[in-house]
Amino acid sequence: MQLNPDELIRISNLKVTFPLTEGTVQALDGVSLTIKKGKVLGVVGESGCGKSITARSILRIIPPPGRIDDGEIWLRTKIGTSNGHEQMIDLAKIDPNSEMMRQIRWGEISMVFQEPMTSFSAYHTLGDQISEALLIHRNVSRREARQRTIEMLERVGIPNASTRFNQYPHEFSGGMRQRAMIAMALICNPSLLIADEPTTALDVTIQAQVLELMQDLRKDFGSSILFITHNLGVIAQIADEVSIMYLGKVVEHGSVTDIFHDPKHPYTVDLLSAIPKITGQKKDRLVAIEGTIPSPFERVAGCPFHPRCSRIIQGLCETQVPSEIDFGNGHTVRCHLYSK
Amino acid sequence: MLSEQRILVEVKNLRKFFPVRRGTFGLTKKFVRAVDDVSFVIYRGETLGLVGESGSGKTTTGRLLLRGYEPTAGSVIYHLPDAEAMDIMTMTKRQLWEFRKHAQMIFQDPYSSLNPRMTVRDIIAEPLIATKSARGEDVSQRVIETAKRCQLSIEHLRRYPHAFSGGQRQRIGIARALVLQPQFIVCDEPVSALDVSIQAQILNLLKDLQTEFGLTYLFIAHDLSVVEHICNRVGVMYLGNLVEMAATEELFYHPLHPYTEALMSSIPEADPKVKMQPIKLSGEIPSPIDPPSGCAFHPRCQYAQSICAESKPEWRELAPGHFVACHFAESLQLRGFVG
Ligand SMILES: Nc1ncnc2c1ncn2[C@@H]1O[C@H](COP(=O)(O)OP(=O)(O)OP(=O)(O)O)[C@@H](O)[C@H]1O
Ligand SMILES: Nc1ncnc2c1ncn2[C@@H]1O[C@H](COP(=O)(O)OP(=O)(O)OP(=O)(O)O)[C@@H](O)[C@H]1O
Ligand code: SF4
Ligand code: SF4
Ligand SMILES: [Mg+2]
Ligand SMILES: [Mg+2]
Numbered sequence: 001m002q003l004n005p006d007e008l009i010r011i012s013n014l015k016v017t018f019p020l021t022e023g024t025v026q027a028l029d030g031v032s033l034t035i036k037k038g039k040v041l042g043v044v045g046e047s048g049c050g051k052s053i054t055a056r057s058i059l060r061i062i063p064p065p066g067r068i069d070d071g072e073i074w075l076r077t078k079i080g081t082s083n084g085h086e087q088m089i090d091l092a093k094i095d096p097n098s099e100m101m102r103q104i105r106w107g108e109i110s111m112v113f114q115e116p117m118t119s120f121s122a123y124h125t126l127g128d129q130i131s132e133a134l135l136i137h138r139n140v141s142r143r144e145a146r147q148r149t150i151e152m153l154e155r156v157g158i159p160n161a162s163t164r165f166n167q168y169p170h171e172f173s174g175g176m177r178q179r180a181m182i183a184m185a186l187i188c189n190p191s192l193l194i195a196d197e198p199t200t201a202l203d204v205t206i207q208a209q210v211l212e213l214m215q216d217l218r219k220d221f222g223s224s225i226l227f228i229t230h231n232l233g234v235i236a237q238i239a240d241e242v243s244i245m246y247l248g249k250v251v252e253h254g255s256v257t258d259i260f261h262d263p264k265h266p267y268t269v270d271l272l273s274a275i276p277k278i279t280g281q282k283k284d285r286l287v288a289i290e291g292t293i294p295s296p297f298e299r300v301a302g303c304p305f306h307p308r309c310s311r312i313i314q315g316l317c318e319t320q321v322p323s324e325i326d327f328g329n330g331h332t333v334r335c336h337l338y339s340k
Numbered sequence: 341m342l343s344e345q346r347i348l349v350e351v352k353n354l355r356k357f358f359p360v361r362r363g364t365f366g367l368t369k370k371f372v373r374a375v376d377d378v379s380f381v382i383y384r385g386e387t388l389g390l391v392g393e394s395g396s397g398k399t400t401t402g403r404l405l406l407r408g409y410e411p412t413a414g415s416v417i418y419h420l421p422d423a424e425a426m427d428i429m430t431m432t433k434r435q436l437w438e439f440r441k442h443a444q445m446i447f448q449d450p451y452s453s454l455n456p457r458m459t460v461r462d463i464i465a466e467p468l469i470a471t472k473s474a475r476g477e478d479v480s481q482r483v484i485e486t487a488k489r490c491q492l493s494i495e496h497l498r499r500y501p502h503a504f505s506g507g508q509r510q511r512i513g514i515a516r517a518l519v520l521q522p523q524f525i526v527c528d529e530p531v532s533a534l535d536v537s538i539q540a541q542i543l544n545l546l547k548d549l550q551t552e553f554g555l556t557y558l559f560i561a562h563d564l565s566v567v568e569h570i571c572n573r574v575g576v577m578y579l580g581n582l583v584e585m586a587a588t589e590e591l592f593y594h595p596l597h598p599y600t601e602a603l604m605s606s607i608p609e610a611d612p613k614v615k616m617q618p619i620k621l622s623g624e625i626p627s628p629i630d631p632p633s634g635c636a637f638h639p640r641c642q643y644a645q646s647i648c649a650e651s652k653p654e655w656r657e658l659a660p661g662h663f664v665a666c667h668f669a670e671s672l673q674l675r676g677f678v679g
Contacts, residue, residue: 159627205621207608208618261612261613271537274539278564295496
């Protein structure tokens, strides 16, 4: 597999399942997406559609008993080559416990987790946990690691950083833990930052700061960002391209303007109309998508969105899986409305 | 606005300080002033929004209102219909137990707030059983009804929370809070983990329940478009203090506090062609351990004058129903939401 020169990561047809005693969960059902060098890819989709599992697959930290059944995750990296040249490796195939994967994790790709409380250990100070990454991957002295950690904590907006360095996670508010998590993810200047709902717990002024910080990271180091969020406002402001996911699949992909101004998939259209708009007027009900998301054990035949779709083509959508249609300029959609 | 404004909750001079543990050298005792003298009322049947900095004390305030924490000072008086006014800070154990049927909380963090060893059914049933509000078949019936309203299928009920995504877990938390059909719910970021289509369902659900049962909500959130949609009035917190409170439209379009102005300028528009122009708050974000003198916002306020570092602005009602704490609220010309 050859990545195009502007691509950093290409995931194709990724399938991940969780074999549980109650049944098997098909968390990812053939996810394909591409992250370009120095660009921000926004990923949006209903809860449970597989955004976090996609992110975790890249780092090979899928929680047990989850496993990759099929698919590829190609990464362009200098890690593992002696002459500083780049090579392409398929992260889906390598041993998650290998030295290579260990170096990639945090050294090359870092992640801001959705759940900041569970992503820090309760028994070590935040400062120690953040500087640990530097000590392992960047070969710096303990003193320097501490200094750089404190600077980064200040940069993400944590006051009294040198005091806070010595505190434990439970002593921080939700938003402050999230900022600390962002500091930890940025500390090694990664080539890919995966940000899973990084600003959901933050007030909008800090959110604006974090978005700017991420823009700086991309300007200063050419980093790419995989940005997962439910907040379509944030996506509109930060993303270059957007992938819309539904039930373990990418159902639409395009530039941020295509997605917001020319959405094709009925799910994308519905999402955009469900956003509450600030109008200063008395509010009616919001436009919600009717129907329920099927239980994770259930496999939906045909188009995954058909049980909730208002534009369903009877006799076709329930049985046939729509294939990908390309509108040009990288705007793709999986929906029978556009077949032929 | 509500035509007949009857007070449900009356919060007076509420304070909560957490002691800071400082390793083995901790000789001087310090405190996080999480909530530092806050007073407001919540009217029956309304949704009062609470927004502000992360770490400004919103969750702590919400918990104090349900006596999830012991306050350092202050009172929270409930005027429940058909009952005497009662300060929950002085309630007996027995009274508190009865009170919990009427007031519930939806938690911010759907990960740590659900017991991993209980099935979803048992999690939702727990408040019913704990308060002896239902037994036997009735429990199952009410659990199933509530779960359905929250978009959880019966299939989900026998699973454990670890196997759910963030948004799915949040719906479990909502179902648990709703199952007792309480009168007052503190909703701590109830929809921030949800995609907008489910968010819309939950917001519609909360509104429907409000109309149907006359519920009152304290609604804590960061997403200001959600707040604008659902709240009748909104309070803004900064570093343990309320800095402004007003009817929603008034607050969004005619803010009187510089921090509120900064918030309004930082709302990300869901349109890539409209780039946001946030007011940058310069200066270090202060710590609630050593809050700045005078107005706590002064190190970051672009309008600050020397008096701002010296004296704390009074919390006052500048126009009917519009409260603010800023020395210059009368003279500043602030920009509201432009969209
Ligand atoms: N540890 C686990 N064990 C079993 N199933 C899991 C586990 N983690 C996730 N799943 C399942 O995998 C699917 C995808 O989950 P994932 O966490 O990726 O969703 P998500 O898109 O990130 O949702 P959210 O927006 O709510 O965070 C879900 O159906 C979920 O139930
Ligand atoms: N149990 C605790 N022990 C010590 N300090 C605490 C505790 N809970 C909260 N704090 C501190 O109190 C302050 C207020 O926290 P709180 O959780 O109320 O903020 P918040 O406004 O809800 O923030 P967020 O928007 O991030 O959820 C913070 O500085 C926090 O670190
Ligand atoms: S394929 Fe059919 S069911 Fe699926 S989104 Fe398109 S119209 Fe709707
Ligand atoms: S009192 Fe002074 S510092 Fe505080 S908000 Fe008003 S102008 Fe700014
Ligand atoms: Mg997730
Ligand atoms: Mg909180």
